[in-house]
Amino acid sequence: MKKYSVFAIAREAMRGHKGWEEQWSSPEPKKDYDVIIVGAGGHGLATAYYLATVHGITNVAVLEKGWLGGGNTGRNTTIIRSNYLYDESAGIYDHALKLWDGLSQELNYNVMYSPRGVMMLAHNVHDIQVLKRHVHANRLNGIDNEWLTPEAAKEFCPPLNISRDARYPVMGATLQRRGGTARHDAVAWGYARGASARGVHIIQNCEVTGVKRAPNGAVTGVETTRGFIGARKVGVVAAGHSSVIMNMAGVRMPLESYPLQALVSEPVKPVFPCVVMSNTVHAYISQSDKGELVIGAGTDQYVSYSQTGGLHVLQHTLDAICEMFPMFTRMKMLRSWGGIVDVTPDRSPILAKTPVPGLFVNCGWGTGGFKATPGSGHVFAHTIARDDPHPINAPFTIERFRTGRLIDEAAAAAVAH
Amino acid sequence: MLLIRCPYCEEERPELEFRNAGEAHIARSADMAATSDDDFEKFFFIRSNPKGIIYERWRHMHGCARFFNAVRDTVSDRFLMTYKAGEPKPAKLPGAAK
Numbered sequence: 001m002k003k004y005s006v007f008a009i010a011r012e013a014m015r016g017h018k019g020w021e022e023q024w025s026s027p028e029p030k031k032d033y034d035v036i037i038v039g040a041g042g043h044g045l046a047t048a049y050y051l052a053t054v055h056g057i058t059n060v061a062v063l064e065k066g067w068l069g070g071g072n073t074g075r076n077t078t079i080i081r082s083n084y085l086y087d088e089s090a091g092i093y094d095h096a097l098k099l100w101d102g103l104s105q106e107l108n109y110n111v112m113y114s115p116r117g118v119m120m121l122a123h124n125v126h127d128i129q130v131l132k133r134h135v136h137a138n139r140l141n142g143i144d145n146e147w148l149t150p151e152a153a154k155e156f157c158p159p160l161n162i163s164r165d166a167r168y169p170v171m172g173a174t175l176q177r178r179g180g181t182a183r184h185d186a187v188a189w190g191y192a193r194g195a196s197a198r199g200v201h202i203i204q205n206c207e208v209t210g211v212k213r214a215p216n217g218a219v220t221g222v223e224t225t226r227g228f229i230g231a232r233k234v235g236v237v238a239a240g241h242s243s244v245i246m247n248m249a250g251v252r253m254p255l256e257s258y259p260l261q262a263l264v265s266e267p268v269k270p271v272f273p274c275v276v277m278s279n280t281v282h283a284y285i286s287q288s289d290k291g292e293l294v295i296g297a298g299t300d301q302y303v304s305y306s307q308t309g310g311l312h313v314l315q316h317t318l319d320a321i322c323e324m325f326p327m328f329t330r331m332k333m334l335r336s337w338g339g340i341v342d343v344t345p346d347r348s349p350i351l352a353k354t355p356v357p358g359l360f361v362n363c364g365w366g367t368g369g370f371k372a373t374p375g376s377g378h379v380f381a382h383t384i385a386r387d388d389p390h391p392i393n394a395p396f397t398i399e400r401f402r403t404g405r406l407i408d409e410a411a412a413a414a415v416a417h
Numbered sequence: 418m419l420l421i422r423c424p425y426c427e428e429e430r431p432e433l434e435f436r437n438a439g440e441a442h443i444a445r446s447a448d449m450a451a452t453s454d455d456d457f458e459k460f461f462f463i464r465s466n467p468k469g470i471i472y473e474r475w476r477h478m479h480g481c482a483r484f485f486n487a488v489r490d491t492v493s494d495r496f497l498m499t500y501k502a503g504e505p506k507p508a509k510l511p512g513a514a515k
Contacts, residue, residue, distance in 0.1 A: 243466040254462035256439075257491075301437040302419075304491050305468045310418045312433060345462050401462040402454050 001197035004108050023189060024068075024196030029203050032230030033061045035384055036222055037237055038208050038245055040064030041073040042184070043362055043369065044237035045191035046377020047384070048200045049107075054378070055385035058199035061231070062192075063224060065207035069188030072239045075339035076370040077262050077284055077296035079275050081118040081179035083138050083145045088395040088407045089348060090141040095392050096375025097178060103374055109190030111182045112289060118179030119148070119157060121278040121324070123168040131174045138176075148173045157274050159325045167323055168281050181275060181286055181294075187373055211249035211359070219249070219358035235360040235384050240305065240340025242363035249356050253363070254401045255342045258299040259309035260367050261317075263336035267291030271327070281320035292334065295321060299341065299367065309338040341367050346400075348407035351380050351393040360384050361398070423477045424485050424499045430477070438474035440464050441486045442506050467491060472506060475499070 002008065002021055012019055035051060037044045040062045051057040064070075080100055082093035099106075100113045122128045131147070138145040150162040153173040162170045192202055203226070210223035211234065221230035236245045243253040272287035284296035297317035300309050314336055322329045344350060344364035349372070351362045362380045365372060379390035389397075400406055419432040443460060446452045452460070465471070471491050476484045488497040488510055497510050 241468070243464075244468050252459075252463045253466070254458075254464065256464050256466050257468075302473065302489075302494075303440075303466060303471055304494055306492060306494050308494075310432065312418050342466075402458040404454075 001193065023193040024202050026204065027201050029061060029201065029206065029224075029226055029229050032221065033201070034059040034231065035233045035235065036060070036229060036231040037062045037235045038222065039071070039236070039238040039241075040068045040188070040192070040202055040204065041071050041237065041239060042069065042187050042191065042373040043239075043365070043376045043380070044235075045069075045188055045195060045202070046373050047235060047237060047362065047380045048202075049191045049195040049198075050378045050381035051385060052195055052198035052200055055381060057385055060195075060199075061201040061203055061229065062195070063206045063208055063222070063229070064202070064204045065225075067204050068192055068202060069185055072339040072341065072369065073184055073188045073373075075262065075337055076184055077286070077294050078181040078184045078288075078370060079118065079179070079277070079284060079286065079296070080113070080182055080371040081176050081275075082143055082371070083118070083120070083134055083174065083176045083179070084409060085134055085137050086407055086409060087141060089409055090138065090143055091392050092349075092375055092379070092396070093372055094141070094143050095379070096372045099374035099378060100182065101178075103182075103187075103190075107190035107194050109186060109193060111186045111190055113180065113182040114289075115178050115180040116286075117156065117274040118176045119153060119274055119276045120174045121153070121170050121276065121280070122172045122174075123170065123278065123280045125171075127280055128172055131172070135174055143176070144178055145174055145176045148175050157272070157276055159272060159327050160276065161324055161326055168278075168320075170324070179275065181288075183289075184370060187370075191377070208245055208248070211245065213249065213356065217357055219356060233358045233360065233384055235362065235380065237362045237380070239363065239365070239369070240342050242342050242361065246354070246361060249354075249359055251354055251356060251359070253350075253361075254345055254398070255364055256303050257305060257340050257342050258302070259304050259306060259338040260299045260341045261297040261309040261313055261336060261338045263295050263297065263314060264288070264292040264334050265295070265328075265331045266334050268293075268331070276324070278320065278324065281323070283317045283320040283324065285321055285325070293328065293331065299343075305340050307338045307340055341365070341369075343367070345410070346406040346408045347410035349376070349396055350398055351376065351383065352389060352397045353383065353387070354398060419494060419496070421475060421487070421496065422499050423480055423483075424501045425481045425483050426477065430480060434477060434479040436476045436478045438476050438484060441472040441474045470497070470510070474502075
């Protein structure tokens with residue numbers, strides 16, 4: 001792997017940019033691997049990268065039915081934050097946030113992590129109480145979060161409408177300054193390049209159609225559209241399709257998949273300095289470095305794999321955006337799309353061993369998995385390599401739905417779903 | 418937005434009038450206290466989440482307010498049929514050639 005640097009740019013500029021190499025190779029699949037990762041999204045590629053770099057396991061294949069980073073990794077609104085209520089969540093999301101800081105250097109790939117601050121708005125007394133509780137809980141866990149008055153919120157984000165006459169007036173906000181955004185495609189590409197350089201095989205257009213198990217129950221490999229590929233360990237990181245893959249191995253999951261939509265506006269000059277989220281009116285917004293406003297909407301109410309979603313869901317969000325930011329009322333929207341998110345009953349992910357020996361699963365990130373990408377890959381690689389969870393993901397078992405030891409961010413209210 | 422046929426109103430109405438109420442044909446135990454942890458998990462948390470035909474409950478919230486069941490393809494979101502609550506899971510589906 002040739003290192004990217006200012007000198008490389010100068011050298012290539014002299015040579016007509018003919019010396020850039022492919023960022024990752026596309027080898028033919030081998031007969032078998034030590035580890036197969038199902039799903040070449042951010043989480044899957046990060047898992048492969050950390051298997052190679054931290055655990056020295058490089059005989060790894062990442063199988064992807066479509067193209068790399070073409071699922072939820074390329075469809076999310078790129079928001080990064082770690083201001084979750086419960087200790088377990090704080091542990092895993094802040095682990096990720098610490099890895100975001102320095103990820104571009106680690107990968108030698110600019111993932112454009114921009115800690116521009118994530119503001120969450122309170123519109124009523126309940127919101128204020130819940131968000132203040134979050135601030136206190138976060139601080140006890142060593143996570144930065146602070147309470148802002150409406151005036152302070154407006155100072156931090158000038159487009160915000162803090163008029164008392166608003167339909168949902170802003171009564172305060174929390175601010176996590178370390179939160180922000182990153183370029184989602186670059187995250188997938190950077191991990192893919194790093195993993196490929198260490199010998200990991202990234203195999204695109206290769207859909208898993210079955211999971212093979214030995215008479216003793218252990219995983220022996222996967223059936224794919226490109227034939228059988230053997231492996232001692234299989235990690236399922238297939239987002240909205242995780243339950244489909246797990247069913248192939250005979251494991252029924254506590255998951256439901258819903259379309260989640262997002263949209264971007266036409267690109268404009270820098271007008272929006274941070275990330276603003278409002279869970280009460282259900283809208284998130286930030287501005288990409290290209291200039292588009294990136295807006296997150298809600299999920300549809302029914303199980304679906306259609307990657308579209310209803311128009312009324314977008315309309316609802318745009319109503320809220322126009323209410324909070326009147327300057328955007330005449331902004332034209334450019335594109336909208338949907339991704340399929342796998343949601344657990346307690347709205348916390350599952351990163352764990354499964355009842356099937358050799359089968360591991362990293363799923364259930366629901367509507368908020370992007371922010372966790374580096375941390376998720378890091379602890380999932382540990383889980384696969386050691387056949388034992390990392391202390392950070394140890395609470396995120398499948399068994400918690402039998403024991404009742406839930407990580408109930410669903411009831412924590414201020415987490416966006 | 419989906420158009421959904423309420424089997425009680427016998428009318429196709431926009432999705433906004435309805436609330437999805439999750440997977441259908443999951444029987445609640447008559448004696449919850451005697452239910453094992455395994456069975457409770459299956460009843461309360463485990464879902465089939467199919468990529469394909471789903472049997473699901475809907476409620477005509479802003480209409481007759483009654484619950485009913487529907488059969489839908491989760492890939493195309495096309496409804497195959499709807500039927501009244503309490504009716505058995507249909508053995509044969511209309512237009513389910515594939």
